[in-house]
Amino acid sequence: xxxxxxxxxxxxxxxxxxxxxxxxxxxxxxxxxxxxxxxxxxxxxxxxxxxxxxxxxxxxxxxxxxxxxxxxxxxxxxxxxxxxxxxxxxxxxxxxxxxxxxxxxxxxxxxxxxxxxxxxxxxxxxxxxxxxxxxxxxxxxxxxxxxxxxxxxxxxxxxxxxxxxxxxxxxxxxxxxxxxxxxxxxxxxxxxxxxxxxxxxxxxxxxxxxxxxxxxxxxxxxxxxxxxxxxxxxxxxxxxxxxxxxxxxxxxxxxxxxxxxxxxxxxxxxxxxxxxxxxxxxxxxxxxxxxxxxxxxxxxxxxxxxxxxxxxxxxxxxxxxxxxxxxxxxxxxxxxxxxxxxxxxxxxxxxxxxxxxxxxxxxxxxxxxxxxxxxxxxxxxxxxxxxxxxxxxxxxxxxxxxxxxxxxxxxxxxxxxxxxxxxxxxxxxxxxxxxxxxxxxxxxxxxxxxxxxxxxxxxxxxxxxxxxxxxxxxxxxxxxxxxxxxxxxxxxxxxxxxxxxxxxxxxxxxxxx
Numbered sequence: 001x002x003x004x005x006x007x008x009x010x011x012x013x014x015x016x017x018x019x020x021x022x023x024x025x026x027x028x029x030x031x032x033x034x035x036x037x038x039x040x041x042x043x044x045x046x047x048x049x050x051x052x053x054x055x056x057x058x059x060x061x062x063x064x065x066x067x068x069x070x071x072x073x074x075x076x077x078x079x080x081x082x083x084x085x086x087x088x089x090x091x092x093x094x095x096x097x098x099x100x101x102x103x104x105x106x107x108x109x110x111x112x113x114x115x116x117x118x119x120x121x122x123x124x125x126x127x128x129x130x131x132x133x134x135x136x137x138x139x140x141x142x143x144x145x146x147x148x149x150x151x152x153x154x155x156x157x158x159x160x161x162x163x164x165x166x167x168x169x170x171x172x173x174x175x176x177x178x179x180x181x182x183x184x185x186x187x188x189x190x191x192x193x194x195x196x197x198x199x200x201x202x203x204x205x206x207x208x209x210x211x212x213x214x215x216x217x218x219x220x221x222x223x224x225x226x227x228x229x230x231x232x233x234x235x236x237x238x239x240x241x242x243x244x245x246x247x248x249x250x251x252x253x254x255x256x257x258x259x260x261x262x263x264x265x266x267x268x269x270x271x272x273x274x275x276x277x278x279x280x281x282x283x284x285x286x287x288x289x290x291x292x293x294x295x296x297x298x299x300x301x302x303x304x305x306x307x308x309x310x311x312x313x314x315x316x317x318x319x320x321x322x323x324x325x326x327x328x329x330x331x332x333x334x335x336x337x338x339x340x341x342x343x344x345x346x347x348x349x350x351x352x353x354x355x356x357x358x359x360x361x362x363x364x365x366x367x368x369x370x371x372x373x374x375x376x377x378x379x380x381x382x383x384x385x386x387x388x389x390x391x392x393x394x395x396x397x398x399x400x401x402x403x404x405x406x407x408x409x410x411x412x413x414x415x416x417x418x419x420x421x422x423x424x425x426x427x428x429x430x431x432x433x434x435x436x437x438x439x440x441x442x443x444x445x446x447x448x449x450x451x452x453x454x455x456x457x458x459x460x461x462x463x464x465x466x467x468x469x470x471x472x473x474x475x476x477x478x479x480x481x482x483x484x485x486x487x488x489x490x491x492x493x494x495x496x497x498x499x500x501x502x503x504x505x506x507x508x509x510x511x512x513x
Contacts, residue, residue, distance in 0.1 A: 082210055083303030088289025091305060092391045095399040098308050101406040107387030110441065120380050121440045128449065130378035133415055135422045135457050147461055158423060159357070161414040167353060168311035168398030170319060171300045175204040177215065179327045186223055190263065192270045193223040195333070201323055203296065211299040216283040217324050220266070221275035221333045230338035230509040231328065232269055232365075233277040235321060235347040235354075241282075260495045265342075268498055272506065275334065279324050281317035281350055289395040296320070308399035314372065317347070318354035325360055338362050338509045342501075344494040345442070346396070349373035356423035363508055364424065365501040367432045367494035370442035372396055374417050374431050374450050377410045382443040385410045418453025421483070425454065426461040428482045428508050430501045435474060438491025445471050451483050458482055479504040 086094065096104070108119035120126065136144040136154065144154045163169045183198040201215030216238075221229055249255070269276045281287075285295035293303050296316050306312075311319075321341065328334040340363040343351030348369030355364040366374055371383040372393070388397060389405035404413055421429065431451050433444030448471055455465030464481030472478055477486040477500050484504050488496035 080208060080210060081303065083293040083298055084305055086290060086293065086305065088391050088395065091289045091292060092394055094305060095308065095394070095402060096406075098399065099403055099406075101402060104389055104402065104405045105386045107390050107405075108382065108384045119382060119441070121382065121436055123381070123445070126379050126381040126445075128379060128445075130376070130411065132376070132378065132418055132453055133413075135419050135454070136460065144460070150457065150460060155423065158415055158419050162356075162420065162423075164309050164398070165400050165403075165414060166398060167315040168306075168400075169309050170311050170315060174296070174300060174319065175207070177201045177203050177323045177326065179217075179330075189220070189270060190267045192267070194220050194270065194275075195223050196220045199327065201320075201327065203299065205299055208299055208302045210303060211294055213296050213299055214283060215320055215323060216280040217277065217327070218279075219275065219277045219328075219331070219334070220270075222270060222273060225273065225275075225333065228333060228335040229273060229275050230340070230362075231275040231277055231334050232340045232342055232505075233279060233321065233324060234265075235281050235317060235341070235343040235351050236278040237347065238280050238282050260493075265495070265498045268502055272502065272510070274509065277324065277328075279321060281313075281320055281347060284320035285313045285316035287313060287346070287395075289391060292395055306399055310398065312395055312397045312401075314346075314350050314353055314396045317350035318357060321350070321354040322358045322360075325358065336360070340364060340505060340509065342367070342494070344368055345370070345492065346373075348494075349396070352420060352424075352429075355427070355429065356420050359427070361427070363428045363430075363505055365430045365432065365494070365497075365505075366447075367497065368434060368439055368442040368444075368492055369431075369447065373447075374421060375443040375446035376418065376450050376453075377404075377413055377416050379443060379446045379449075381446055382441040416450070416453075417447075418450040421450050421454035422457040425457045426463040426482060428484070428504070430479070430484045430486075430497075430504050432485070432494065432497040432501070433487050434491050434493065434496075435487070435489050439493075442492065444487045448472075448485050448487070451485050454483060477504075 096102075106117045109115045109117050110119040112118060135158070136150070138144060138149075138154055139157055144150050178201070180200050180202060181197050182200050185196050187194060187196060197219045199217040199219065201217060203213035203215065205212055219231070221231070263271070266276050285291065285297055292298065292306055293301070296319065297306065297311060297313070301310070325336065325339055328339055329336040339361060341351040341355055341361050342365040343349070344367040348367045349372050351364055352366045352369055352373050355361050355366075369375065371377065371385060372388045375382070377385045386405040387393060389402045394402060404410055421431070431447050433439055433442050433447050436444070451466060452469045455469075458465050458481070465483050466478045466481055466485055468478070472485070472487070474487050475489055478484055479486070479500065486497055486500050490496045
């Protein structure tokens, strides 16, 4: 016998609505409530469950979206590997392994003059007649006879060879730099009132926050200048390092040489109404092989070691100089079309590279840049290519450069430094060196020969070369053309030739009367 609901009136058939009402009335904990209250409680509890379900599924969906985006987004500091730590010797050996090189030839030894590889200062043994690559012959053997062929065909070929085999390639995309003025001071330099800005160039490290790079730059301009002025920017040595070297010299009983008499190079520039700047390249990239996984090179490689054609420190320092010029283009006190470069020794190398690669620089003073700079690699005089390829200096260059100190020779290089000078054309450049007694390591004659070798390119572009290929007597300035040269009588210093350079530069940077 079918059961009958006690709440259904006799004779009434069951319906869905009636059963719902009955269930609501009989619902646990609300059976004693009136029917409309029971239905209200039922509705409230249903909505509560619905909200809980919606919250649960919403959170689950959000978690899924977060996981997908986390996979797409760059890795965070916690998930990215730290920079690889290698000594210069370890990285040098690793690079040789990548190139399948078992050993390298020894560089010139300046300490043991009876050694088989003793440094050579004898011009008769210098290999001065070595055949140089022709700057005006294309890779297919065709001659370059017009400026258009130089700009569109030959110049890119030379740059590619330097990128691949000598200085390394700058990444296609490098981080942006945000400049900050950290201090501003009005002061006196000699008897000239100047405004000095200290700046920090913060390199964007959002792609790899484990490495920070902050470029150290100082700009000084005449306080009474009526408008934007030319600026000579020196690629300088870190003052802290200079102080440390002087302290070590003093501790060893060596007296550092006194500064030259007369106005400083900065005061000589101010006397012309120009400004000067100093960038510290080692704030961009350390000057050692162990630092190649740090600095701007390490930042771009996310802390990993270099590939054989990656850029070295010289190219990184030149990149930093170009970033300083980016800032000068925004500073109303600087005429950014008249910004020149100056560098001495290894910073002379970097200055020459910056001048060659960035056509915005107007002029350059390249002092005692030697091997890896303006001196011909094919010569055997002073420092040799093999020295630059050793553990103390290899970080300046691309890894591929080591090949030419091992299975290959300098004669196998597809380019030489005369073509680096030629890349500066048609802009004026002044190349300087000291006397052999004191600056023979930098090879003044080798730098002169490179300047002479760049002459045909300057002439093709309608400019004057030095007017001679004969090495001039010491102290004789050759400054009538866009390529200029002077060997001074002092040692490894840029000080004596500052007046000569500024005489040369006035022709290009001084305001017209």
